[in-house]
Amino acid sequence: MYQTIKVPRHMAIWESIWMKTNPVTSHADTFHGFTVCDEWREADGFKAWYDLNNVDDYELTCDIYDKDNKHYSPDAALFVPPQLASLLRNRGAGFPSGVWKHGDDYHATYWFGRLHSLVDCTDEPSAWKAYGLHKLTQFRGKIADELYDHIESQIKLGIR
Numbered sequence: 001m002y003q004t005i006k007v008p009r010h011m012a013i014w015e016s017i018w019m020k021t022n023p024v025t026s027h028a029d030t031f032h033g034f035t036v037c038d039e040w041r042e043a044d045g046f047k048a049w050y051d052l053n054n055v056d057d058y059e060l061t062c063d064i065y066d067k068d069n070k071h072y073s074p075d076a077a078l079f080v081p082p083q084l085a086s087l088l089r090n091r092g093a094g095f096p097s098g099v100w101k102h103g104d105d106y107h108a109t110y111w112f113g114r115l116h117s118l119v120d121c122t123d124e125p126s127a128w129k130a131y132g133l134h135k136l137t138q139f140r141g142k143i144a145d146e147l148y149d150h151i152e153s154q155i156k157l158g159i160r
Contacts, residue, residue, distance in 0.1 A: 010051075010054070011043060013050065017034075017046070017060075020034040021034045034071075036072045036073070049077075053077075054079060058081055059080060059082040060077055061077065064078060064150070080143065081139060081143070087136070087151075087155075098110060098127070098131025099128050106121045106123060106127035107121070108134065110131065110134065118134050129158060136152055
């Protein structure tokens with residue numbers, strides 16, 4: 001019989017940062033360029049910050065305020081709902097989250113039991129903005145107003 005060892009959440013996050021900043025060859029293209037501050041090079045340094053800032057079930061990100069930032073540090077990192085973190089990232093090939101193309105039209109869509117269309121648009125950026133603003137409204141009052149306003153402005157500018 002195998003014994004399962006539960007890794008504390010702060011260690012799992014710290015190890016994830018470590019993997020991004022010191023990628024193995026198979027992940028080098030995915031995580032190229034990530035760095036970490038001296039304070040967080042040791043798990044104990046990260047844990048002190050984590051204990052003050054952790055929000056359960058939220059994701060640690062370093063690029064919400066600057067999409068090009070790849071440096072993990074107390075000044076740049078924060079915990080955000082995973083839905084917001086993924087909203088501002090264009091993952092994978094094809095269209096960004098919430099955008100569906102039908103013929104010549106683009107649709108801002110969401111899934112709730114079935115596919116719902118929020119609005120028809122003539123271009124992909126407009127559809128993504130409509131979807132992003134729709135998703136963001138779900139977090140009004142649940143995240144800091146400053147963060148909400150910043151993400152809203154990024155969506156309106158089409159930054160992801």
